[in-house]
Amino acid sequence: MTATLVAKHLVVVRGSTTLLNDVSLEVCAGELVAVLGPNGAGKSTLLGAVAGDFPLTSGSVTLNGSNIDELAPNDLARVRAVLPQQISISFPFTVREIVAMGRSPWRDINDDMHIAAAMQRLDVATLDKRVYQTLSVGEQARVSMARVLAQDTPLLLLDEPTAGFDIGQQERFLAIARSLVDEGRGVVAVLHDLNVAMRFATRVVVIHEGRCVASGDPKSVLTPALLSDVYHQKIQVTTTAEGQSVILPEHQ
Numbered sequence: 001m002t003a004t005l006v007a008k009h010l011v012v013v014r015g016s017t018t019l020l021n022d023v024s025l026e027v028c029a030g031e032l033v034a035v036l037g038p039n040g041a042g043k044s045t046l047l048g049a050v051a052g053d054f055p056l057t058s059g060s061v062t063l064n065g066s067n068i069d070e071l072a073p074n075d076l077a078r079v080r081a082v083l084p085q086q087i088s089i090s091f092p093f094t095v096r097e098i099v100a101m102g103r104s105p106w107r108d109i110n111d112d113m114h115i116a117a118a119m120q121r122l123d124v125a126t127l128d129k130r131v132y133q134t135l136s137v138g139e140q141a142r143v144s145m146a147r148v149l150a151q152d153t154p155l156l157l158l159d160e161p162t163a164g165f166d167i168g169q170q171e172r173f174l175a176i177a178r179s180l181v182d183e184g185r186g187v188v189a190v191l192h193d194l195n196v197a198m199r200f201a202t203r204v205v206v207i208h209e210g211r212c213v214a215s216g217d218p219k220s221v222l223t224p225a226l227l228s229d230v231y232h233q234k235i236q237v238t239t240t241a242e243g244q245s246v247i248l249p250e251h252q
Contacts, residue, residue, distance in 0.1 A: 004027055004028060004029050004063065004064060004154050004155045004186040005025065005026065005027040005050055005061070005062070005063055005080075005155055005186060005188070006025075006026050006061070006062045007023070007024060007025040007026070007049070007050050007059065007060070007061045007062075008024050008059055008060050008061075009022050009023075009024055009058065009059045009060075010022070010023045010024070010025075010046070010049050010050075010056060010058075010059035010061070011023075011056065011057045011058040011059055012042075012045055012049055012054060012055075012056060012057055013057040018210055019042050019045045019210055020042050020045055020046060020049060020210050021209075021210040021211050022059075022211065023042070023046060023059075023207070023210070023211065023212045024212065025046070025050065025188075025205060025212070025215075027155065027186045027187075027188055028186060029154065029184045029185060029186050030181055030182075030184055030185075030186070030202075031181060031186055031187070031202050031203055032177055032178060032181045032187045032189065032200060032201050032202050032203075033186075033187070033188045033189070033201065033202070033203045033204070033205060034189055034190075034191045034196075034197035034200070034201035034203070034204045034205070034218075035047065035188060035189065035190045035191070035204075035205050035207060036191060036192075036194065036197055036204055036205065036206050036207070036222075037206055037207035037208055037230065038208070038230060038231055038232075041207040041208050041209065041210070041230075042207050042209075042210040042211075043159075043190045043207050044085060044159055044160075044190060045210075046190075046207060047082075047157050047159050047188065047190055049061065050068075050157065050188070051080060051082045051157050052068045052069075052071070052076055052080075053082065063076070063079045063080055063155060064079050064154065064155075066079070074105050075105075077104070077105035077151065077153075078105045078106070078153060079153055079154065079155060080153050080154075080155040080156070080157055081102065081148040081149075081151040081153040081155070081156050081157070082148070082157045082159075083144060083145060083148045083156070083157070083158040083159060083161055084159050085159040085160045085163065085190075087140070087144055089132050089133070092131045092132070092133065093131070093132050094128065094129055094130060094131060094132070095119070095124055095127045095128050095129070095130050095131075095132060095135070095143050096115065096119070096128040096129070098132050098143050098144070098146075098147055099115050099118055099119055099124075099143065099146045099147050099150050100115050100150070101147055101150075102114075102115075102118070102146075102147040102148060102149070102150030102151035102152075103115060103150055103151070105151065106152070114149075114150045114152055115150050117149075117150075118146040118147070118149035118150040119146050121146070121149060121176065122142040122143070122145055122146040122149065122176070123142065124139065124142050124143050124146055127139060127143070138165060138169055141161070141165070141169075141173070142173075145158075145161065145173070145176070149180075153185075154184075154185055154186060155185065155186045155187075155188070156177075156180065156185060156186070156187045156188070157188050158177070158187065158188065158189040158190065159189075159190045160190050160191070160192060161173060161177070161189055161191075162174065162191070162193065162196065163192065170193065170196055174196060174199075174200040175200075177189065177200065178200055181202065189201075194222060194227070194247045195246060195247050197218060197222070198218045198219070198222060198245050198246075198247060199244070201218050203215065203216060203217065203218070204216070204217075204218045204221050204222060206221060206222075206226065206230060208230045213226070213230065214226055218245075219245055222237065222245070222247060223237065224236055224237050224250075227247065228250075233249055233250075234249065234250035235247060235248070235249055235250060236248055236249075236250045
């Protein structure tokens with residue numbers, strides 16, 4: 001399977017702090033890779049680095065076979081779409097105007113089709129004339145994701161896409177991400193909920209103190225020993241009657 005994203009030996013140093021230390025990552029079409037780890041581990045730095053938004057001290061990133069440093073901004077935006085953790089929009093744009101921003105790298109006769117399809121998929125079509133700032137947190141998140149979908153790229157990079165969501169919203173949002181994977185796209189998502197990663201990811205990458213300490217199938221990687229070591233808390237992994245793995249803190 002051809003890799004959509006290949007990141008090799010990434011190092012990011014800012015001042016006297018090493019944020020990433022020799023991290024490598026490959027993502028293929030048809031994969032949902034969850035990036036996990038405690039706060040401050042380097043997850044968002046990794047996502048920013050592979051997106052081309054965070055300068056590397058050393059290492060390389062290629063997207064669809066092209067070195068990220070050699071791609072013009074418009075060409076880069078046609079290969080990968082980014083959903084940042086925090087989105088600040090000051091002007092009173094409508095929902096449709098926000099989603100239409102995803103078409104900026106293309107601007108072709110298919111724009112309206114992609115915009116309408118993205119809004120329908122994220123269930124925000126009825127909000128098209130609403131001003132973004134008047135929406136609830138959940139509605140804003142769906143609109144932002146619709147913008148990412150409208151960009152129509154083979155790779156999606158999502159930073160904490162379910163932060164602040166309730167369980168039902170998490171389920172619906174990640175189900176959409178999995179459907180994108182089933183269509184042949186590659187998705188990288190920074191997640192804080194280990195059980196969400198266990199259920200929806202095809203592969204997990206665990207970052208700890210700027211290093212990749214584990215990568216592979218969720219059930220194989222997310223063991224009590226590894227999780228307890230990384231999160232500095234006793235963690236247990238149990239199995240439900242339906243065969244679903246559940247990760248819980250161990251009561252002292």
